[in-house]
Amino acid sequence: FQIPARSAAMTAMTAATIDNLSGGRMMLGLGTSGPQVSEGFHGVRFAKQLQRTREYVAVVRMALARQKIEYHGETLELPLPDGPGKALKLTIKPVQEQIPIFLAVLGPKNVALAGEIADGWLPVFFSPEHTQTLRGPLEEGAARAGRSLDDFRICPSVNVMISDDVESARNAMRPLLALYVGGMGSREQNFYNRLVSSYGFERAAEQVQELYLAGKKTEAMFALPDELIDLVSIVGPPDRAKAKIREFRDAGVDTLIVWPVLPDHEQRKEQLRLIAELAKEN
DSSP: OBGGGSOHHHHHHHHHHHHHHTTSOOOEEEBOOOHHHHHHTSOOOOOOHHHHHHHHHHHHHHHHTTOOOOEEOSSOEESOTTSSOOOOOOSSOOSSSSOOEEEOOOSHHHHHHHHHHOSEEOOBSOOGGGHHHHHHHHHHHHHHHTOOSTTOEEOOEEEEEEOSOHHHHHHHHHHHHHIIIIISSOSSOOHHHHHHHHTTOHHHHHHHHHHHHTTOHHHHHHTSOHHHHHHHSEEESHHHHHHHHHHHHHTTOOOOEEEEOOSSHHHHHHHHHHHHHHHHHO
């Protein structure tokens, strides 16, 4: 769920409802999105994001525990102090004693916050080769909270195309990756562009952004290095995909959230079946 899109209480109500409908299988993912979406689509100022996320998670947990919501923070004030509002509690009881909360975050400070207050992390374009660098902020946040990461779960979203035609599989990854690296956010504030740059692809990230923002989307797609696509995706024949799954496992990943990049529903189902079989073999 995008934090600026709904109140913390509404998020808690929705999570509790889904937990009941799913028989206690709800896992709540939260992210702040970016300034263009927050301010342009939801009408919420993109400010004090670390504090906003911290307070939002606190209120969601309070609501899911069915406590009366009374919270006085920098970004959240419940009830409002100058009106008829009163402290209320959730009427829906979740199935799980505690619905796990995952943060979908990228920057080091936000990742550290996940290590401090969340039950897991939902990274995107995760690089197994950079796991030590990426885990550093998690460990920093956990230390700040005096907690262990033993039960903390890392669950990256990974785009997948299992095919004997590696070039075709890579090309299937290009549109979405180019959108995020080149056009997701402004020139000055694109979190995905920064992430790719931190992997050592600074020049490519800059070039992709220049082309994408100039309207040359196809050129931007093919300016993405094959090495970058291979780093953050699962592409190619089964043996290659199996080896990549092993890389994620060895990097400390608990669950892969796989996204088959295919337009047809049946093809996507087949890709999920293949990736599940390969994961079992590991």
